[in-house]
Amino acid sequence: MKKTVLVSGGAGFIGSHVTVELIEAGYEVVVADNFSNCDDTCFEGVKKITGREDLPLVKMDFCDRNAVGKLFKDYHIDAVIHFAAFKAVGESVADPLKYYTNNLQSFLNVLDVAREQGGCNVLFSSSATVYGEPEKLPVTEQSPRQAATSPYGNTKQMCEDFLRDCVAAYPGVRGIALRYFNPIGAHPSALIGELPRGVPNNLVPFITQTAIGKRACLSIFGNDYPTPDGTCQRDYIDIVDLAKAHVCAVARMLDGKMEEPYEIFNIGTGRPVSVLELVNAFEKVNNLKLNYKFAPRRPGDVTAIWADPSLANEKLGWKAERTVEETLAAAWAWERRLK
Numbered sequence: 011m012k013k014t015v016l017v018s019g020g021a022g023f024i025g026s027h028v029t030v031e032l033i034e035a036g037y038e039v040v041v042a043d044n045f046s047n048c049d050d051t052c053f054e055g056v057k058k059i060t061g062r063e064d065l066p067l068v069k070m071d072f073c074d075r076n077a078v079g080k081l082f083k084d085y086h087i088d089a090v091i092h093f094a095a096f097k098a099v100g101e102s103v104a105d106p107l108k109y110y111t112n113n114l115q116s117f118l119n120v121l122d123v124a125r126e127q128g129g130c131n132v133l134f135s136s137s138a139t140v141y142g143e144p145e146k147l148p149v150t151e152q153s154p155r156q157a158a159t160s161p162y163g164n165t166k167q168m169c170e171d172f173l174r175d176c177v178a179a180y181p182g183v184r185g186i187a188l189r190y191f192n193p194i195g196a197h198p199s200a201l202i203g204e205l206p207r208g209v210p211n212n213l214v215p216f217i218t219q220t221a222i223g224k225r226a227c228l229s230i231f232g233n234d235y236p237t238p239d240g241t242c243q244r245d246y247i248d249i250v251d252l253a254k255a256h257v258c259a260v261a262r263m264l265d266g267k268m269e270e271p272y273e274i275f276n277i278g279t280g281r282p283v284s285v286l287e288l289v290n291a292f293e294k295v296n297n298l299k300l301n302y303k304f305a306p307r308r309p310g311d312v313t314a315i316w317a318d319p320s321l322a323n324e325k326l327g328w329k330a331e332r333t334v335e336e337t338l339a340a341a342w343a344w345e346r347r348l349k
């Protein structure tokens with residue numbers, strides 16, 4: 011019998027790519043989303059890519075405890091991947107209660123239902139933001155977490171701790187936290203991708219929107235950092251590669267391969283890329299010129315962070331495969347399709 015994975019926030023950017031990879035790996039998937047920060051573009055795209063017109067979709071809010079309880083009664087859920095959360099760093103500073111209420115309550119409800127039903131495999135989508143400004147690079151899972159610089163970052167740390175403590179306390183609850191570096195790109199079909207609302211905060215959507223003419227000019231935030239070219243360095247991870255890491259993590263949980271009931275993995279490439287290098291690679295692979303200027307540093311940005319992904323390479327049997335050029339070509343194909 012096929013194992014069933016519940017994907018909360020499954021209609022969003024990361025959730026939709028993960029849903030595709032799970033289905034292609036032979037899992038049954040139940041998508042649940044309240045569509046608070048997306049429309050049905052990606053869900054429709056997932057159905058097209060997988061040929062699964064009958065893919066179950068539950069429109070619901072994970073902050074509603076009764077709704078989460080009912081979902082687990084309606085479906086036999088072998089594992090849940092929890093994406094349903096707000097993700098705009100700046101907005102979380104301006105309205106922390108919005109983030110604390112939504113991001114914490116929704117995950118607490120998932121954990122409470124897991125406890126109530128006597129166990130479940132829970133995969134939490136965490137972030138490299140938990141490492142703050144690292145003292146040593148690359149960061150391993152043992153690198154210390156630093157005090158969060160935003161309520162958004164704080165919710166990631168707190169949810170990791172909720173999961174750790176629930177795994178320790180409630181029999182049958184197992185958990186994996188995946189710490190993503192910077193997910194970018196789109197599915198090669200260009201049927202699903204990132205759909206930022208309003209002005210994008212993240213670099214790659216801003217680049218593609220500038221290239222297509224929706225934005226006049228990209229501001230590169232800071233060129234006086236202590237890095238080789240003065241711009242910040244990040245570990246940009248292809249969204250399909252990232253999605254595949256979830257399939258490996260789910261398999262590890264469902265196949266009884268976990269070495270500890272709570273595990274953490276960095277999901278990155280291990281390759282630092284500066285903002286300027288990313289812009290140059292985008293121009294080169296897509297054969298165009300991008301209008302950009304240097305601007306002051308953005309408050310809250312770290313100078314440089316990239317992953318040591320060797321634990322995920324070894325234990326999950328997963329490795330980032332796509333080059334940054336392939337990923338940027340896919341991001342551009344998606345932007346052009348949206349036009």
Ligand code: UD1
Pocket residue numbers: 099137138139160163191192193211212213214216228229230231232242243244285308310311312
């Ligand atoms: C941010 C969040 C991270 C979150 C991720 C989601 C923090 C500190 N960062 O990462 O938690 O998981 O988004 O993808 O919480 N840049 C520009 N011009 C722009 C936009 C960005 O130069 O218009 C630069 C930034 O200064 C940074 C790099 O591009 O150096 C990447 O920025 P961004 O895509 O926003 O990701 P992060 O800030 O790394």
